Amino acid sequence: MTDYDAIVVGSGAGGLAASVRIARNDHSVLLLEATPGLGGCLRPFEKAGYTFDMGLHYVGELGEGEKFWEALNELGLLDRIEFIELDPEAIDRYVFPDFELRLCKGKQRFKEQLIQLFPKEASGIEKYFGIYEKVTRASESFMDIEARPLQLLGWVVRNPVMLRYGRVPYQALLDTVTSDIRLQTALAAPWFDFLLPPERAAVSYGVGTWYHYLSGGYYPRGGSRALRDAFVDELEQRGAEVRTSAGASSIDRRNGGFLVTFAGGKQATSRVVVSNVNPVVTFGQLVNPNLVPSGVAKKAKGLRPSASVFGLLIGTDLDLPALGVGSGNLVPYAGYDVNKIFAATMAADSPRVSDCFFVNSPSVRDPAAGLAPPGHHSLEVLAGASYAAFERWADLAAADRGEEYEALVAELSDQLVSTLERFIPQLSRHLEFVEVITPLTLARGIGLVEGGIYGPEVTPDQMGPARFPDGRCGIDGLFLAGAGTKGSSVFYSTLSGVQAGRKAVSYLTSQ
Numbered sequence: 381m382t383d384y385d386a387i388v389v390g391s392g393a394g395g396l397a398a399s400v401r402i403a404r405n406d407h408s409v410l411l412l413e414a415t416p417g418l419g420g421c422l423r424p425f426e427k428a429g430y431t432f433d434m435g436l437h438y439v440g441e442l443g444e445g446e447k448f449w450e451a452l453n454e455l456g457l458l459d460r461i462e463f464i465e466l467d468p469e470a471i472d473r474y475v476f477p478d479f480e481l482r483l484c485k486g487k488q489r490f491k492e493q494l495i496q497l498f499p500k501e502a503s504g505i506e507k508y509f510g511i512y513e514k515v516t517r518a519s520e521s522f523m524d525i526e527a528r529p530l531q532l533l534g535w536v537v538r539n540p541v542m543l544r545y546g547r548v549p550y551q552a553l554l555d556t557v558t559s560d561i562r563l564q565t566a567l568a569a570p571w572f573d574f575l576l577p578p579e580r581a582a583v584s585y586g587v588g589t590w591y592h593y594l595s596g597g598y599y600p601r602g603g604s605r606a607l608r609d610a611f612v613d614e615l616e617q618r619g620a621e622v623r624t625s626a627g628a629s630s631i632d633r634r635n636g637g638f639l640v641t642f643a644g645g646k647q648a649t650s651r652v653v654v655s656n657v658n659p660v661v662t663f664g665q666l667v668n669p670n671l672v673p674s675g676v677a678k679k680a681k682g683l684r685p686s687a688s689v690f691g692l693l694i695g696t697d698l699d700l701p702a703l704g705v706g707s708g709n710l711v712p713y714a715g716y717d718v719n720k721i722f723a724a725t726m727a728a729d730s731p732r733v734s735d736c737f738f739v740n741s742p743s744v745r746d747p748a749a750g751l752a753p754p755g756h757h758s759l760e761v762l763a764g765a766s767y768a769a770f771e772r773w774a775d776l777a778a779a780d781r782g783e784e785y786e787a788l789v790a791e792l793s794d795q796l797v798s799t800l801e802r803f804i805p806q807l808s809r810h811l812e813f814v815e816v817i818t819p820l821t822l823a824r825g826i827g828l829v830e831g832g833i834y835g836p837e838v839t840p841d842q843m844g845p846a847r848f849p850d851g852r853c854g855i856d857g858l859f860l861a862g863a864g865t866k867g868s869s870v871f872y873s874t875l876s877g878v879q880a881g882r883k884a885v886s887y888l889t890s891q
C-alpha cells in the first residue's frame with residue numbers, strides 16, 4: 381500500500397501540468413515544492429504594490445487547435461485562464477541602429493516586411509521560409525515522439541531537412557540564405573528567447589521561435605501568476621495535496637514503487653514519481669545512484685545550463701502608454717552581429733548588457749489587473765548575463781556582497797537605464813521602485829542551475845535525444861517534466877508535463 385499514486389517533485393510549469401494531468405484521472409497526487417511559493421519561474425515577484433513576472437513574458441500557439449491551446453484544453457484549464465493578445469503589429473519591436481523590424485502576426489505579412497526592408501535579398505528570404513516550413517514541420521512531429529532508436533530513425537527519414545540542419549548551428553542556415561549581416565541579424569533577432577547566438581543555437585530554435593509567435597503573442601490576464609493559479613485551482617478541485625517549503629532530498633525504491641524523503645526527513649511513498657527538477661539535479665542529487673542507468677547519469681551530468689540574465693524590475697510614475705510603450709516587447713540593438721553582442725553581454729569581466737536587451741510593461745498590457753499602484757506603471761528590463769560574472773558572490777547574502785558587487789550592479793543598471801532613456805525619456809528621474817535580478821537571484825530563488833533561465837542550453841548537441849524529450853529516463857515509473865526534457869519555455873515545460881502526466885497515468889493503469 382502506498383501513500384499516493386503519484387508524487388510530483390517541483391511545481392514549475394512542468395510539475396504543475398503533470399500533477400493536473402494525473403489528478404484529472406482520479407489518481408491521488410502529492411506535489412512537493414522546495415520554496416515557500418508555487419510556480420517556479422511562473423511565481424511572480426511582488427513588492428511595494430507591484431507585481432512583476434519572473435519567467436513568463438509572452439507565449440504563443442494559443443489559437444484553437446494549436447499546441448499550447450491543446451495542452452491547456454487537455455488539462456481542463458481553458459475556462460480558468462484568459463489571455464490578452466499582444467499588439468499583433470508589434471509582438472516584438474527589434475530596434476536596430478538604422479532600421480526597425482517588427483514581429484507581427486502572420487507569416488506572410490512578416491515575410492513581406494522583411495522583403496520590403498531587404499529588397500535585394502528577396503530570393504534569400506524566400507529560401508529561408510522554404511527551409512522554415514520543413515524545419516517547423518519536423519519540430520512539430522518531434523513533439524510527441526518516443527525517443528527510441530527506431531522512432532528516431534523513422535523521424536529523420538520522414539524529415540530529411542534535419543540531416544542537413546539537425547546537428548549544425550543556426551548560423552549555418554543563415555549563411556546558406558544570405559551573406560548580408562543586417563539580414564542575418566534580423567533573422568536572428570529573437571535570440572533572446574533562448575539566449576544563444578546563431579553560431580551556437582540549434583536551428584530548430586532559431587526558426588521555431590518565429591513559428592511560435594507568428595500566430596500571435598499572448599500574456600495571461602493577471603500576469604504569470606494567473607497561469608500558475610489556474611493550475612493550482614484545478615489541483616485543489618481535484619483533491620491533490622500540495623506542500624510548499626517541502627524540498628525533496630532523495631528518491632528511492634520501496635516495495636516496487638518509490639519512497640521520497642522531503643522537508644528535512646518526512647517521507648511518503650508512491651507508485652510513480654514525476655521530477656520537475658533539472659535532470660542534472662534529479663540524477664546528481666535526488667535519485668539513488670544505484671537506480672540510475674549509467675547512460676542516463678552520464679547524459680544528465682553533461683547537460684550545460686543556459687545563460688542567465690541581469691534584469692531590472694522598475695516602478696515608475698511616467699505615463700508609459702503616452703510615451704509610446706505598447707503591449708508588445710521592445711528589444712533595442714546596439715549593432716548588427718548577434719554573435720558579438722552575445723559575447724559582450726556574457727563576458728565574465730566588464731559585461732556590456734546594453735548592446736541588446738528585452739523590455740516590457742505588465743501594467744501596460746493589463747491595466748485592470750492592479751499590477752502597479754494607481755498612477756504608476758511597471759517595466760521589466762532583462763539582458764543576458766553569465767553566471768561567471770557573479771559567481772564569486774554566490775555564497776554571500778545580497779547585503780554582504782560588498783563594494784565591488786555594488787559597483788558592478790550600479791554599472792549594469794546605468795547601462796540599461798541610460799540606453800532605455802532613448803525610448804522612455806527622463807526614466808532615470810522617475811524610478812520609483814527598482815529591484816535588481818542577477819543570476820544569483822534566480823539560482824537561489826528558483827533553484828535554476830547557475831541561474832540558467834532556460835534549463836539546459838539549446839545547442840545542437842543538447843537537443844532531441846541528447847536531453848529527455850519524451851520524459852522517460854530508464855527507470856520504470858519515474859518520469860521527467862520541465863525545461864530539461866523537450867526544450868526551454870513555459871510552452872515546452874507545460875507540454876512536457878502533459879506528456880509525463882499521460883505516461884504516469886498509463887503506467888498506473890497498467891499495474
Ligand SMILES: Cc1cc2nc3c(=O)[nH]c(=O)nc-3n(C[C@H](O)[C@H](O)[C@H](O)COP(=O)(O)OP(=O)(O)OC[C@H]3O[C@@H](n4cnc5c(N)ncnc54)[C@H](O)[C@@H]3O)c2cc1C
Binds near residue numbers: 389
Ligand atoms: C527571467 C526569465 C524570463 C523568461 N521568459 C519567458 C517567456 O517570456 N516565455 C516563456 O515561455 N518562457 C520564459 N522563460 C522560461 C520559462 O519560464 C521556463 O523555461 C519554465 O517556466 C521552466 O519550467 P519548469 O517546468 O522547467 O520548472 P521551473 O520553473 O524551473 O520550476 C522548478 C521548480 O522545482 C522546484 N524544485 C527544485 N528542486 C526541488 C526539490 N528538490 N524538491 C522540490 N521542489 C524542487 C523549484 O523550486 C521550482 O519551483 C523565462 C525564464 C526566466 C527565468
